[in-house]
Amino acid sequence: MATKSTKSTATVSAPEALLTEEEILKMGEKDYMNAAQLAFFKARLQQLEKDLLKNADETTEHLRETVLVPDPADRATIEEEHALELRTRDRERKLLKKVQQSINSIDEGDYGWCEETGEPIGIPRLLARPTATLSLEAQQRREMKQKLYGD
Numbered sequence: 001m002a003t004k005s006t007k008s009t010a011t012v013s014a015p016e017a018l019l020t021e022e023e024i025l026k027m028g029e030k031d032y033m034n035a036a037q038l039a040f041f042k043a044r045l046q047q048l049e050k051d052l053l054k055n056a057d058e059t060t061e062h063l064r065e066t067v068l069v070p071d072p073a074d075r076a077t078i079e080e081e082h083a084l085e086l087r088t089r090d091r092e093r094k095l096l097k098k099v100q101q102s103i104n105s106i107d108e109g110d111y112g113w114c115e116e117t118g119e120p121i122g123i124p125r126l127l128a129r130p131t132a133t134l135s136l137e138a139q140q141r142r143e144m145k146q147k148l149y150g151d
Contacts, residue, residue, distance in 0.1 A: 018043050024123055032120050033112040042106045044130055045099050052096045059089050098131040105133075114138050 019040045031037070063082060069075045105111040112121055114135040121135050134142065 021127055038106050041126060041130055042103060045103050049099045052092050055092055056089055059085055102131045
């Protein structure tokens, strides 16, 4: 198993065509976080960042379009919808910060490595959660500790 001390120092330059998830999953341990994989994850994170920013802009425009409704029940419904939309955008704002941190970690050469153990996070986990900073085992330990002792 690769450790952080043997991580790739390859720079991320966009190859002609990005790999697919299937191609990345078929790669061996020695290819972990090579330039092609880093380019794949950077493109995925940049697309996610773009989508989150687009959603934020749409929410801003939507909230600016205030409609005066005389019926209190309709007004309450509209306010509840706005509140729900704002909560969703708040979660997306937090995700956006993680996405940007992940993009920075790709640029710095730290992406894909567990912050606690220095071991590989793993391709399947990164495909499922590209902003992951802990290996599955480290994340489980952290969640168990939080469950037992609180934050």
